[in-house]
Amino acid sequence: MSDTPYTDRTLATVAARKKFWRQYQGPLLAALSVGLSLIVWQVLSMTLFDPFLVPPPTTVATSAWPMILSGEIFQDVWISMTRVMVGFITGSAAAIIVGVLIGRINVLHQLLDPVIEMLRYLSPTAMIPIAVIWFGIGEMSKYFLIFWGTFFIVLVNTVAGVWRTPIARQRAAECLGASRFQIFFFVVVPSAAPFIVTGMRVAMASSFMSIIPAEILAADSGIGYLLQKSSMLLQTDKIFVALITICILGFATDKVFRLIVERTLSRFTANSSISP
Amino acid sequence: MLEVRGVHKIYGEDPGGYVALENISIDIRAGEFLCLLGPSGCGKSTLLNLLAGFEEISGGSVSFDGQPIRGAGRDRMMFFQDAGSALLPWLTVEENVRFALRVRKIPKAKWDGIISTYLSMVDLDNHRTKLPSQLSGGMRQRLQIARALAVEPRVLLMDEPFAALDAMTRRRMHAALIDIWQRTGQTIVFVTHDIAEAIALADRIAIMSVGPRSSFMRIMDVEAPRPRDMSNPVYAALFSEIETMLAPEIQRSEERLG
Helix, strand or coil, X not given: CCHHHHHHHHHHHHHHHHHHHHHHHHHXXXXXXHHHHHHHHHHHHHCCCCXXXXXXXXXXXXXXXXXXXXXXXXXXXXXXXXXXXXXXXXXXXXXXXXHHXXXXXXXXXXXXXXXXXXXXXXXXXXXXXXXXXXXXXXXXXXXXXXXXXXXHHHHHHHHHHHXXXXXXXHHHHHHXXXXXXXXXXXXXXXXXXXXXXXXXXXXXXXXXXXHHHHHHHCCCCCHHHHHHHHHHCCCHHHHHHHHHHHHHHHHHHHHHHHHHHHHHHHHHHHCCCCCC | CEEEEEEEEXXXXXXXXXEEEEEEXXXXXXXXXXXXXXXXXXXXXXXXXHHHCCCCCCEEEEEEXXXXXXXXXXXXXXXXXXXXXXXXXXXXXXXXXXXXXXXXXXXXXXXXXXXXXXXXHCCCHHHCCXXXXXXXXXXXXXXXXXXXXXCCCCEXXXXXXXXXXXXXXHHHHHHHHHHHHHHHCCEEEEEECCHHXXXXXXXXXXEECCCCCECEEEEEECCCCCXXXXXXXXXXXXXXXXXXXXXXXXHHHHHHHC
8 A cells, every 4th residue: 555656656757757758859869869960070070080171060160150250151141041032932933823824724834844844954053154154143143043943843843733733623613603713713723832832842952052053153252152262272160161051051941931831821731632 | 404315425536435425315304313323434423524514525415404515504513522622621611611602702791691501501510610621521521512502503413422431421411411402402413333322312313334335224213202211122122123233234344444
């Protein structure tokens, strides 16, 4: 009898531990993953690798600190982010408009698809040389390159989304009395939304990959330019600061993008497919 | 009311194409409950799509109140087996009905009354703010019915609407449908491959042969009061009569579809 309260308390402790673990398992393991990687990197840099070629995290942090304090790094981040955002937003908007039209109008699809299917293999990097000649090394060439990369990715996904709109949904709306215009805007476009969002996420990641070569080859500002400049001056520590900045930027932007989508479009993306 | 005269439906080129329907004729009377019954691949859904105006006939004529059918019409409302894809999944239960009233250009002042009437008719009044994904299969099918009835179509075209539901829910849906049909007096064309379902519901059963070249094998009247008690020996006799008639067709259907 006297054991009972003790046992209960033990069970309660175990239960509480389990609950704590369930609740924080994800974030704890994520922190562990980053922490372990930093430790492994630090140890390898001090033993196996030449610390000049692969500067350890401590060196990178020491180099980053004055760049953060002076705001130098933020200036580059801001410039690169602006380029990505301008190109990404205009590219997505254009692709969505063209995509729903191509998806809906068969003649337009047959007319444009062959060209699109070929052009989409021209990566933004392949377009850098001609973009510099067309637009110079100013902002417009970077906007164009990000636009170029975003456009084709979002376009292909938008067309797929329009096509996957269940025929039953369109026919049901037609029977109810919806006009072609209403079916297009209130049935097809919302049905395609999950595909469009997926395309935009992929395009966002690709924009972050494209902006760097664009800035390395044709810019006098931005994170890519920082990489290029640091490489010329053999400042490996600064190169690593720039690389880590790109990782954090891409990761954070995707998180913010997903948050915005969840807040504004969850109805369209969360309930897109229902089994009967 | 719906007159089907010598209808052919051919997919592909005229010579050499697949002849889905051959020489189909039937007069569908106003207010009747007609079941199109047949095994898979007998073209019953094709015929329903022709009545709805979603597809064009290759020969013969289909007319509605004397007018040839060209395209989907507001008087003929199609029901789909997969309510999940027919509904707008991003709209709540009441918003789905409201969408129908909006596109039908019904005056806004009437909306609330109509929505309440039809949602309570199908017992969804307490689920107005739920999304379709939060409903069961039977509830989604009832929502599709409420949404369709709200625009008061004269003909309901139902393509195996309850096939995906479990047996208990299906029987409840049958009772609800008969109840609604008796109250509204609409004409119903109901496609099914389930003999018992056809007997439970129909005034007339049109039995179709397996394609290619599907046609009506026989059109039977089911003259019996409702609600129908399926344990009645009359229905058992009718069931085995139809079953015997369809047995070779089902075998052909299985051979064809593998």
